[in-house]
Amino acid sequence: MTRNPPHIARLEVDQSLAADGAATLEPRSVDDVAAILKHASERGLKVQVVGGGTHSGYGRPVSPDLLMVMNGLTQVEVWNPDDLTVVVAAGAPIAEMEAKLNEANQTSVMPEHPGSGTVGGAISAGVSALRRGKLYPTRERVLEATLVTGDGRVVRSGGRVVKNVTGYDLHRLAVGAFGAMGVVVSVCLKLWPVPEGQMTVQVDDPDRASEVTRPLAVLETREGVSVFLAGTHSEVEAQTRRLGGTARPGHSWPVDPAGEFTWSLRVPPAEMANAIERMPDAWGFLAVHGVGEIRCSSDSFDPDFRSWAESVGGRLVVTSGEAEDFDPWGSPPPGVDLQAKLIAQFDPRRVINPGRLPGGL
Amino acid sequence: MTLTQDLREALGDENVLEEPVELHLFSKDASLMRGEPSVVVFPANANETAAVVRIAERHRVPIVARGAGTGLAAGASPTQGGIVVVTTRIKDIEIDVENRTAWVGAGVINLDLSVAAKPHGLYFAPDPSSQSACTIGGNVANNSGGPHCLSEGSTTSHVLGMEAVLTGGEVVVLGGAAPDPIGLDLKGALVGSEGTLGIVTRALVRLLPIEPDVRTLLMDFATVEDAARTVSDVIAAGVVPAALELMDQEMVRAVDNWLGAGLPIDAAAVLLAEVVGETEGVVAQSELISDIGRQNHATGVQVAADDDERALLWLGRKSAFGAIAQLAPDYYLHDAVVPRTRLVEVMTGIYGIAEKYGLTMCNVFHAGDGNLHPLIAFDSSDPEMNRLVHEAGDEIVALCLKAGGALSGEHGIGIEKRDLMRASFSELDLDAQARLKEVFDPAGVFNPTKVLPEGSRCFDFGGVRRELPDGVWV
Structure with missing residues (x-):
């Protein structure tokens, strides 16, 4: 049977968006996503899932037959500010959702400079906010996810409450999975209040930050080190005095270093100073102290730097730029066989972003 | 060789118990359900645990991992018999002050970890009420919470890595002190899986500054x-x-x-x-x-x-x-979670249910999370009372779910709440969870019959037809 399912027929097809002649489909509902994926599985078509296109540099390129663009699924479905949770469709732009949440002094703790990025994109790529040291990474903020598996099953995991141990956490497996556990179509996120007091203090050394307990973030770039404080006015004022240095009210988050070649260095936090020390002056970086994440840019890939990172239990993950002669992820992670078996249960024909995950999965 | 002979050879006689009185001691956790284990073993590390897993698979008997046995949902009750694997000998603590982490043996008592970390100005955030008795292994298995998880999240947010024994006795180390391990978050799936996917022997946990x-x-x-x-x-x-x-x-x-x-x-x-x-x-x-x-x-x-x-x-x-022991010999407890804005109406409803059934009810709970603990004090030797208590319990859960809540906030599903899973998830949801279980535990030895109700994985869905050999009747 090769007839088009009725859902496919009425979807918009915009060839101008397509790469290498792939058809572009814009699902308008969860049922549309299910129909597209079922159809793709029946025919063995490769589907590249596109949110805002901001993480397209992660993993090996897909060479898709279909581009599934999620920008038709953008609704904030349920937001009760007093519950500090929001249910939102995966294609919702982070910037728009955050603007709305900020009206009630709340945040989803998604990346501070999302660009055109979507909620589903950030979750599927497993990227987090710079505030993650205090407010935890994206992985810890997803309370519920609705996924559409490669063969078109709609599966929900988790719940719309802030604490939940009911059943296996499939929604956790979906974070950073690039759709391999199913395309994320809707999530419930744990929100956090934005405190009244906010201050950014420049210091000369990241160790100065130990003067205050658990600041929102300690960030270092080529321009210097800044401590981001948040809390009650009196608390932030006291912390500012203790830190010394130049203080500016509010938070002005640094942007990721730009360049032909960008990558994410992930090392144990105690290795950060060593990592920064090893970087040539020409490389740009944004280091999230206390976390072990350094976002970097350079003009080319440095295999020795990756070897060093892996030798200290870390990773060098390419986030944009050509990666033809080397693996964008580095050495395969432990448990690759198990991961492959798991993916076979959720995307049996391996149609969603095939090959994009580490280990060639 | 018999099961016990194999285990004695692998672990030494002193680490294998099989006298009836010893077996009885490990026949239940803190829930009301009791099982009949064939044998109780105390491995010292991951390799010995792996040997036990291989022996269990060879003899086709269940393995139930157990820490201190403080679980409330029968997750560690050996209701299918088999081997109870007690982790209390695995109790090393290695604190890494610079990275603010610690590798902790599954058998370490929760409070002992924070006590050990205190001289370094650090502590472990999850603090279940049973923290002076419960183990880290149990916390990981149940994704335990506690009063202070309101601001810092449950155990899963504090597990950065783990050493685990999986099917076939394979020992893996997942995650680490570096953030965002690449690939699927297998560690995240193991946390809270109640010993049904494998046995976590050591955990790398996050420590926070006091x-x-x-x-x-x-x-x-x-x-x-x-x-x-x-x-x-x-x-x-x-x-x-x-x-x-x-x-x-x-x-x-x-x-x-x-x-x-x-x-x-x-x-x-x-x-x-x-x-x-x-x-x-x-x-x-x-x-x-x-x-x-x-x-x-x-x-x-x-x-x-x-x-x-x-x-x-x-x-x-x-x-x-x-x-509660002052009020009645037993208690029956649920731990459903509701959205925080629904607390007032749900509490009113719960008191109504207690009154309707004429039951003694107390409430002590993590209100900030919306995690309720309605507790019914009763005498379980009275069968009629047993029936009433469970009926009232089901009604309370139904009320919480109707308010948009979840079945369990921190105690786990085990057997106690297993059959209520159908009220929380669709058949497709449960089927997906059952597929996860099958991949991790193809031999079906890790704590069978827990968490998922029977028949969760009973049919194939979706558009992909399996290739069938000629002559097969379907």
Whole structure:
């Protein structure tokens, strides 16, 4: 049977968006996503899932037959500010959702400079906010996810409450999975209040930050080190005095270093100073102290730097730029066989972003 | 060789128990369900645990991992018989001060970890009420919470890596001190899986710096509704305290009678709130919380004067379940979670259910999370009472789910709540979970029949037809 399912027929097809002649489909509902994926599985078509296109540099390129663009699924479905949770469709732009949440002094703790990025994109790529040291990474903020598996099953995991141990956490497996556990179509996120007091203090050394307990973030770039404080006015004022240095009210988050070649260095936090020390002056970086994440840019890939990172239990993950002669992820992670078996249960024909995950999965 | 002979050879005679009285001691956890284990073993490390897994697979017998046996959902009750694997010999702690992490053996007692970390100015955030007895392995298996998970999240948020024994006795190390391990988050799937996917033998956990200051407030109210509304209002005001706990009058009286802590026994409900951080912050936050309490007609607001007073208040809270023994020999407990804005109506409904069935009910719970612990004190030797208690329990759960809640916030599903899973998830959802279980445990030895109701994986869905050999009848 090769007839088009009725859902496919009425979807918009915009060839101008397509790469290498792939058809572009814009699902308008969860049922549309299910129909597209079922159809793709029946025919063995490769589907590249596109949110805002901001993480397209992660993993090996897909060479898709279909581009599934999620920008038709953008609704904030349920937001009760007093519950500090929001249910939102995966294609919702982070910037728009955050603007709305900020009206009630709340945040989803998604990346501070999302660009055109979507909620589903950030979750599927497993990227987090710079505030993650205090407010935890994206992985810890997803309370519920609705996924559409490669063969078109709609599966929900988790719940719309802030604490939940009911059943296996499939929604956790979906974070950073690039759709391999199913395309994320809707999530419930744990929100956090934005405190009244906010201050950014420049210091000369990241160790100065130990003067205050658990600041929102300690960030270092080529321009210097800044401590981001948040809390009650009196608390932030006291912390500012203790830190010394130049203080500016509010938070002005640094942007990721730009360049032909960008990558994410992930090392144990105690290795950060060593990592920064090893970087040539020409490389740009944004280091999230206390976390072990350094976002970097350079003009080319440095295999020795990756070897060093892996030798200290870390990773060098390419986030944009050509990666033809080397693996964008580095050495395969432990448990690759198990991961492959798991993916076979959720995307049996391996149609969603095939090959994009580490280990060639 | 027999099962026991194999185990004795692998672990040594002294680490294998099989006398009836010994088996009886490990026949249940803190739930009401008992099983009949064939043998109880105490491996010293991952390799010995792996040997036990291989032996179990060879003999086709179930393995039930057990820490201190404080679980409340029968997750560690060997209801299918087989081998009980007790992790209490795996109790090394390696603290890495620079990275603020620790590798911790599964058998380490939760509180012992924070005690060991204290000289370094660090602590482990998850603090179940049973923290002086329960083990890290049990915390990982159940994704345990505790009062202080309100601001810092449950165990899963604090597990950065693990050493685990999987199917075939394969020992893997997943995750590490570096953030965002690449690939699928297998570790995230193992946390909270109640020993049904494998056995975690060591965990790499996050340690947090001890906060410089703390304020603990006790507010009493003339109605439970006023207390519950205070909780909702505090969250709505943009304050997330370190802890926000509610005890009703029945519970306060039981605790105070036992502890003599001078708790306000005439209040209908007592709210325990704790804020931590820099002094200026905790002062401002505790004032805000007091104000919100007063706006909701708090009849008394007191702040713990010193560490001793604070410790006494927390002892009262954390020993609440033990204090129930004064009321009846047994208790039956649910731990559903509801959205915080629905607390008032759900609490009212729960009291209505207790009244309808004529049951003695106490409530002590993590109000800030919306994690309820309605507790029915009763005598389980009375079959009619047993029936009533379970019927009331089911009604309470149905009420919570109807309010948009979840079945369990921190105790786990085990067997106790397994058959209620169908009220929380669709057939497709359960089928997906069952597929996960099958991949991790193809031999079906890891804590079988727990978590997922029977028949969760009973059919194939979706558009992909399996290729069938010729002549097969379908």
